[in-house]
Amino acid sequence: MARELLKGNEAIAEAAIRAGLQAYFGYPITPQTELLEWMAHRMPELGRAFVQAESELGAINMVYGAACTGARVMTSSSSPGISLMMEGLSYIAATEVPAVLVDVMRGGPGLGNIAPAQSDYNQMVHGGGHGDYHTIVLAPATIQEAIDLTVLAFDLAEKYRSIAVVLLDGSLGQMMEPAELPPMRPVRQTFPAWAATGAAGRERNVLTSIYLDPPKEEEANLRLLRRWQEIQANEVRFREYFMEDARFVVVGFGSAGRVALSAVRQARAEGIPVGLLRPISLSPFPTRQIAALCERAEAFLVVEMNAGQMLEDVRLAVNGKRPVEFYGRMGGVMPFPDEILGEIRRLAAGEASFEGHPRDRWLQRLTGSN
Amino acid sequence: MVVEQIVPEEIVYQRPRSLVECATHYCPGCTHGVAHRIIAEVIDEMGLREHTIGVASVGCSVFAYNYFDFDWVQAPHGRAPAMATGVKRVLPDRMVITYQGDGDMASIGMTEVVHAAARGENITVFFINNANYGMTGGQMAPTTLPGQKTTSSPHGRDVELAGYPIRASELLATLEGAAYVVRRSLHDPKNIRLAKKAVRTALEVQRQGLGFSMVEMLSICPTNWGMSPNQALQWLAEKMIPYYPVGDYRVSPSVAQLKV
Numbered sequence: 324m325a326r327e328l329l330k331g332n333e334a335i336a337e338a339a340i341r342a343g344l345q346a347y348f349g350y351p352i353t354p355q356t357e358l359l360e361w362m363a364h365r366m367p368e369l370g371r372a373f374v375q376a377e378s379e380l381g382a383i384n385m386v387y388g389a390a391c392t393g394a395r396v397m398t399s400s401s402s403p404g405i406s407l408m409m410e411g412l413s414y415i416a417a418t419e420v421p422a423v424l425v426d427v428m429r430g431g432p433g434l435g436n437i438a439p440a441q442s443d444y445n446q447m448v449h450g451g452g453h454g455d456y457h458t459i460v461l462a463p464a465t466i467q468e469a470i471d472l473t474v475l476a477f478d479l480a481e482k483y484r485s486i487a488v489v490l491l492d493g494s495l496g497q498m499m500e501p502a503e504l505p506p507m508r509p510v511r512q513t514f515p516a517w518a519a520t521g522a523a524g525r526e527r528n529v530l531t532s533i534y535l536d537p538p539k540e541e542e543a544n545l546r547l548l549r550r551w552q553e554i555q556a557n558e559v560r561f562r563e564y565f566m567e568d569a570r571f572v573v574v575g576f577g578s579a580g581r582v583a584l585s586a587v588r589q590a591r592a593e594g595i596p597v598g599l600l601r602p603i604s605l606s607p608f609p610t611r612q613i614a615a616l617c618e619r620a621e622a623f624l625v626v627e628m629n630a631g632q633m634l635e636d637v638r639l640a641v642n643g644k645r646p647v648e649f650y651g652r653m654g655g656v657m658p659f660p661d662e663i664l665g666e667i668r669r670l671a672a673g674e675a676s677f678e679g680h681p682r683d684r685w686l687q688r689l690t691g692s693n
Numbered sequence: 694m695v696v697e698q699i700v701p702e703e704i705v706y707q708r709p710r711s712l713v714e715c716a717t718h719y720c721p722g723c724t725h726g727v728a729h730r731i732i733a734e735v736i737d738e739m740g741l742r743e744h745t746i747g748v749a750s751v752g753c754s755v756f757a758y759n760y761f762d763f764d765w766v767q768a769p770h771g772r773a774p775a776m777a778t779g780v781k782r783v784l785p786d787r788m789v790i791t792y793q794g795d796g797d798m799a800s801i802g803m804t805e806v807v808h809a810a811a812r813g814e815n816i817t818v819f820f821i822n823n824a825n826y827g828m829t830g831g832q833m834a835p836t837t838l839p840g841q842k843t844t845s846s847p848h849g850r851d852v853e854l855a856g857y858p859i860r861a862s863e864l865l866a867t868l869e870g871a872a873y874v875v876r877r878s879l880h881d882p883k884n885i886r887l888a889k890k891a892v893r894t895a896l897e898v899q900r901q902g903l904g905f906s907m908v909e910m911l912s913i914c915p916t917n918w919g920m921s922p923n924q925a926l927q928w929l930a931e932k933m934i935p936y937y938p939v940g941d942y943r944v945s946p947s948v949a950q951l952k953v
């Protein structure tokens with residue numbers, strides 16, 4: 324299949340369709356709407372299910388219902404809509420049914436704006452819905468990666484009977500880039516044995532998230548946790564750039580990682596031995612890989628389009644062994660490579676610090692430079 | 694010696710195949726059990742047991758799936774019609790039913806049911822109106838009558854403060870996508886028979902793909918009403934029916950032609 328010029332949101336939609344998507348439920352919200360519109364046009368013509376739901380609450384519960392039949396199902400939204408889906412996500416996780424969610428993040432909190440941001444990291448990676456559950460979260464930095472991770476999300480969701488999230492910011496959803504779509508997979512004709520499809524010739528299947536008996540609920544929690552450990556052991560994904568001899572390490576995901584890569588290239592041209600680690604699976608997080616880097620890295624710089632959400636996971640991985648600095652832009656503002664380059668130069672000049680919290684130091688620099 | 698054998702034709706009353714043989718957790722006299730039974734009987738009569746997927750709601754009937762012997766899923770509070778939509782859209786040839794209380798459907802889940810009806814979603818909602826929140830201990834529901842005492846309207850529902858009860862059937866009947874919306878009552882055998890007939894029609898509507906169907910069933914909650922089952926049945930007849938008249942609120946032209 325040839326490379327073509329594709330818009331992020333549409334590429335994800337088409338990738339999902341080619342991965343054998345059977346049902347899509349969604350609600351319009353910028354900067355994700357083209358995804359829903361693509362589905363509105365493509366799913367019915369392929370004889371598959373599409374519903375524009377009454378709300379994100381409706382959409383996620385339609386996903387929940389369809390997921391209980393074992394069908395390949397997804398929804399997509401953007402930050403405020405994702406907040407509304409948290410109830411359903413907790414239920415889906417607890418019922419152990421597979422589902423895929425695409426979150427094209429925008430500026431927040433509140434209604435915020437429709438510009439690109441990464442401020443849903445916490446609500447996606449660290450839960451958001453009630454109870455102890457984990458979702459697989461994959462963060463693409465290019466449209467090709469968005470396509471590939473969308474397909475992977477379905478496979479992982481089914482393999483682990485888990486929620487898999489593709490998390491990207493609005494700029495990636497909106498921009499166009501050459502990329503290659505996968506071939507069309509046939510839609511699966513069979514349903515898994517656990518699914519609720521009508522009890523013809525078998526015992527009935529009941530899919531629920533309620534365990535009134537606390538020891539049973541604890542058992543369910545343990546089952547989720549063990550599965551999560553398996554995911555942690557097998558599904559960590561990341562990419563490294565210029566890391567062979569790097570003494571300084573930039574960590575950034577998605578678009579922030581991509582901008583950081585430009586800055587790292589410029590810094591390399593200046594002779595600074597800096598590399599980039601771009602986590603692709605934000606959950607499970609490449610904790611061990613980052614921890615291992617402490618052996619040779621002198622300092623870390625975390626770059627995000629939020630106020631330092633992944634920062635806390637990097638700090639946990641580094642565990643005080645090396646100084647960690649932070650640089651972020653918020654509210655829909657994207658960082659420029661120059662700004663990150665300036666931060667890399669600071670690291671190289673030995674200005675990284677152990678004192679206080681990196682967020683406070685960043686704020687100090689931000690307000691100090693005004 | 695003559696051994697008397699009961700031949701199948703003589704059996705006039707037995708557990709429907711679609712009900713599990715077990716004791717329910719419902720309070721003595723509660724009409725949830727009656728509603729379960731008539732639904733199960735109709736599903737048996739129509740031969741639908743192996744083709745039906747139930748969507749349980751949050752309320753006293755949260756464990757409905759323990760009592761019906763077919764596939765079930767369990768929705769978050771109020772979201773059963775959305776979940777049922779998801780199931781039905783993937784499996785359009787199966788029968789999908791929801792079983793919801795009045796707090797579940799007419800309060801927290803009003804959006805979901807209105808839009809499922811507006812879309813003409815081919816699902817059937819069994820709506821149990823017992824004028825209060827049973828499971829949480831008898832608080833005011835959107836269906837609680839003016840002046841009715843509940844634990845959260847201790848001096849009786851004051852319409853100045855808490856507004857008026859919602860007549861869900863009348864409201865949903867205004868929607869074009871709704872094919873069959875009726876209210877029945879479970880307070881005496883005659884009404885129970887009529888309710889069963891409505892359940893049959895509603896499922897027939899779904900089987901033929903005619904659109905959204907709902908049977909509202911006026912029901913009692915003797916425990917939280919603080920009455921004996923008999924008093925509660927009488928209270929339903931005297932107090933609830935005048936506010937919630939039994940009747941057919943929407944019967945679309947295609948449904949009117951149905952022969953059930």
Ligand SMILES: Cc1ncc(C[n+]2csc(CCOP(=O)(O)OP(=O)(O)O)c2C)c(N)n1
Binds near residue numbers: 798834
């Ligand atoms: C989101 C959410 N809010 C509140 C509750 C608590 N809750 C459980 S059952 C119930 C009321 C159910 O009442 P109703 O639907 O009238 O059914 P009944 O118990 O009377 O049959 C409530 C409020 C919940 N489970 N979830």
Ligand code: SF4
Binds near residue numbers: 718828913915
């Ligand atoms: S609390 Fe009320 S509705 Fe619930 S089982 Fe008891 S009588 Fe029935």
